[in-house]
Amino acid sequence: MTTKTTLIAGGWALLGAPREARFERAELLIVDGKIAAIGTELPRENIDELLDASGTVVIPGFVDTHHHLWETNLRGMSAGWDIVDFSWGIRFHHSAIQSADDIYAGTYAGAMTALDAGITTALDFSHAINSPAHAREGLRAVRDAGLRSVFAYGLAAAPDGSADFATAEARHDDLRALRAESPTGSDASTLVTLAVAVNDIGGVPWEQTKAEYELARELDLLLTAHTNSTWSPQRAPEISWLQREGLLGRNQVHAHMNTSSEHELGLVADAGAGIASTPETELQMGMGFPILAQAARRGISAGLGTDIQANNSADVFTQMRLAMHAESARANQPLLDTLGSGALHGVAVGPAEILHHATLGGAEVLGLDGITGSIELGKAADLMLVRYDQLHQRPLLDMTSMLVLHSRVSDIETVLVAGNVRKRGGTLDPAASVKASTLVDAAWDRLYSQIEGRGGQLPARPDGLVDQIVQAAVANAPGWAAEVAY
Numbered sequence: 001m002t003t004k005t006t007l008i009a010g011g012w013a014l015l016g017a018p019r020e021a022r023f024e025r026a027e028l029l030i031v032d033g034k035i036a037a038i039g040t041e042l043p044r045e046n047i048d049e050l051l052d053a054s055g056t057v058v059i060p061g062f063v064d065t066h067h068h069l070w071e072t073n074l075r076g077m078s079a080g081w082d083i084v085d086f087s088w089g090i091r092f093h094h095s096a097i098q099s100a101d102d103i104y105a106g107t108y109a110g111a112m113t114a115l116d117a118g119i120t121t122a123l124d125f126s127h128a129i130n131s132p133a134h135a136r137e138g139l140r141a142v143r144d145a146g147l148r149s150v151f152a153y154g155l156a157a158a159p160d161g162s163a164d165f166a167t168a169e170a171r172h173d174d175l176r177a178l179r180a181e182s183p184t185g186s187d188a189s190t191l192v193t194l195a196v197a198v199n200d201i202g203g204v205p206w207e208q209t210k211a212e213y214e215l216a217r218e219l220d221l222l223l224t225a226h227t228n229s230t231w232s233p234q235r236a237p238e239i240s241w242l243q244r245e246g247l248l249g250r251n252q253v254h255a256h257m258n259t260s261s262e263h264e265l266g267l268v269a270d271a272g273a274g275i276a277s278t279p280e281t282e283l284q285m286g287m288g289f290p291i292l293a294q295a296a297r298r299g300i301s302a303g304l305g306t307d308i309q310a311n312n313s314a315d316v317f318t319q320m321r322l323a324m325h326a327e328s329a330r331a332n333q334p335l336l337d338t339l340g341s342g343a344l345h346g347v348a349v350g351p352a353e354i355l356h357h358a359t360l361g362g363a364e365v366l367g368l369d370g371i372t373g374s375i376e377l378g379k380a381a382d383l384m385l386v387r388y389d390q391l392h393q394r395p396l397l398d399m400t401s402m403l404v405l406h407s408r409v410s411d412i413e414t415v416l417v418a419g420n421v422r423k424r425g426g427t428l429d430p431a432a433s434v435k436a437s438t439l440v441d442a443a444w445d446r447l448y449s450q451i452e453g454r455g456g457q458l459p460a461r462p463d464g465l466v467d468q469i470v471q472a473a474v475a476n477a478p479g480w481a482a483e484v485a486y
Helices: 069-074 083-091 100-116 132-145 168-181 206-218 238-244 262-271 279-285 292-297 316-338 351-358 360-365 399-406 430-453 465-475
Strands: 005-009 012-015 022-025 027-031 034-039 049-052 056-060 062-067 119-126 148-154 192-197 222-227 252-256 274-277 302-304 383-387 412-417 420-424
Touching: 056 399, 062 100, 062 252, 062 274, 062 302, 062 360, 069 100, 069 119, 069 132, 069 430, 083 465, 100 119, 100 132, 100 412, 100 420, 100 430, 119 132, 119 192, 119 412, 132 148, 132 168, 132 192, 148 222, 168 192, 168 206, 192 206, 206 222, 238 262, 262 292, 274 292, 274 360, 279 316, 292 302, 292 316, 292 351, 302 316, 302 351, 302 360, 316 351, 316 399, 351 360, 351 399
Parallel strands: 005 049, 012 056, 062 119, 119 148, 148 192, 192 222, 222 252, 252 274, 274 302
Antiparallel strands: 005 027, 012 022, 027 034, 056 383, 383 412, 412 420
């Protein structure tokens, strides 16, 4: 077996837990994808590649805890939509017409865009699995891109059904088959692992919801779900329901959680589950303020996600800033309303804390904090080299603030996943970029006429749509629902 060694030298490095903001002049020796030594003036003998980090700071790659990569082939479509528009346009209509080739194209292009933005790990919530081939093409895409990925097999059926899965159990059996084919462990060299993305609570009968959570336990897979993300006078206390049935537990990632009560956050904390917060889509689409800071105060592992490239970019710098400022707005408004500006005391979440959520905090959510999310001996070399010598970053008063508040995707000079360079000199591999662009353009060419034939990008919403969705959710509630408190 050939050993590959890389030395990163000449720059600063963010060592240890990111929230501690320990920046040091340091060199990193990478051996077979792992950080083998951290120090100064490390030996140069037998080095296969020397990466010059001059003018850069080496930090952990971003960990994206909630991303629907396949939707990249609809990039920008939902930019002016609310959550009901999104559900109606993409989930009710456009997911049904995705072919397996479309899933590969969108997932590959989305993964390459994520790498360009410094995301080295992403949970891919792949919820347009219309056939066994769709699942396998999605998996192949993240593997081909070289992104560390938790590929969450979506159990949601397209609203108009799919001949490939006559029943929910048929879809479960396909996941069982895929589980048997997939790696059972997760380490620095195993880039892609399997997970399960369940149906939204209320979207299917409660007994099916129970079966999906039990399937994840049967297969020992991380489970992810959209949870407590819609508002209604008849809102279901979804976390309380899960806890009542013994379904809430560790190895779960609950996305959004904006409507959660303090009681429900306490249940999540007690269960050891994690939360994925996606500030940009949550603020735009009417899901409410991000729950990130409230969750963290409860001791809940919380990470950031970019959510959907059908809506916004894969830029985690943007998500960090939106999360910081939204949390301060939420915390400050009651003080402003009652006591005025003199009652203010700083911000709710500072730069070091938000950088934690974008890196190690996200890795904790995915159960990968022993592998990635920070620069430590033995961890995977999932890294990015970010320039700090640009005009918009000078003068340099504080390294963390510079990174979080004054840096851009264009400042990312180099990206490595498991020691392999995925972005160099500020540019992705040209062949990979051309491949991604060609694939996603061709996918849109295929999809465009179908979408136009089905009512356009946003078909007219029928009268009473929201009432129909609420009524269906009520019908899918457990029989004992009225007994459970929020």
